[in-house]
Amino acid sequence: MSGPDADRDPGADRGGAEQAATVEEDAEAERDPGALAALGEPARRALYAFIAAQGRAVSRDEAADATGMKRATAAFHLDRLVEDGLLDAGFARLSGRTGPGAGRTAKLYSRARRPIDVSLPPRRYALAGEILASAVEEAQRRAVPVGEAVSRAAERAGRQVAAGGGDLTGVLAGLGYEPRDLGPGETQLANCPFHELVVRHRELVCTLNLHLLRAVLAELGAPARARLDPADGRCCVTITTG
Numbered sequence: 001m002s003g004p005d006a007d008r009d010p011g012a013d014r015g016g017a018e019q020a021a022t023v024e025e026d027a028e029a030e031r032d033p034g035a036l037a038a039l040g041e042p043a044r045r046a047l048y049a050f051i052a053a054q055g056r057a058v059s060r061d062e063a064a065d066a067t068g069m070k071r072a073t074a075a076f077h078l079d080r081l082v083e084d085g086l087l088d089a090g091f092a093r094l095s096g097r098t099g100p101g102a103g104r105t106a107k108l109y110s111r112a113r114r115p116i117d118v119s120l121p122p123r124r125y126a127l128a129g130e131i132l133a134s135a136v137e138e139a140q141r142r143a144v145p146v147g148e149a150v151s152r153a154a155e156r157a158g159r160q161v162a163a164g165g166g167d168l169t170g171v172l173a174g175l176g177y178e179p180r181d182l183g184p185g186e187t188q189l190a191n192c193p194f195h196e197l198v199v200r201h202r203e204l205v206c207t208l209n210l211h212l213l214r215a216v217l218a219e220l221g222a223p224a225r226a227r228l229d230p231a232d233g234r235c236c237v238t239i240t241t242g
Helices: 033-040 042-054 060-067 071-083 125-142 146-162 168-174 195-200 202-220
Strands: 087-092 106-111 179-181 186-189 224-228 237-241
Touching: 033 042, 042 060, 042 071, 042 106, 060 071, 060 106, 071 087, 071 106, 125 146, 125 195, 125 202, 146 168, 146 202, 168 179, 168 186, 168 202, 195 202, 202 224, 202 237
Parallel strands: none
Antiparallel strands: 087 106, 179 186, 186 237, 224 237
């Protein structure tokens, strides 16, 4: 692609679209999972979905055309997706040629190489899997009932999650519970991060939720208690104070 508005790689003359997915690696291997909130923005979600479906690197012009955005708007959102760790970026000549007359390099985008579990509202099935696997191992090793082992494993996980400290609302939000203040003394959890498991194994997962959250409260020293309060459309646990 040539012209005054083309992107230029200040560093090198890379040839061939085969190098389009060359990644500008970030020094940090992992980024905050909260970056996935970027996909709540419709323009970024549309750009991410288009690029993820291509299976190859995509230019700003192609992404803008496919999503009906102005090029400058698409460029802004694409670069934000790179910053959030959802896309990788690199430079290549779309012509596939090198040398004089080959045209300028273009900035290209591809889905990030690291695995990303995108779910809206938030789900935490990896955490549930760790808790349940730990519980099964303990039940086999110590010959204790599975329900007791799940409770103990959930408590350990809750203490680990809250070990870094922070405010209760922030920790609950980080776990995907979407806390809602209903007024003095009561916090309702609008989302269950283990929703699909609850559909099939309600009693087991509600037990997991209860003991996980009780341990979080204890670790944070929060003057509150977690109690079972099942209802459709939200978590089965409510947080109360006083």
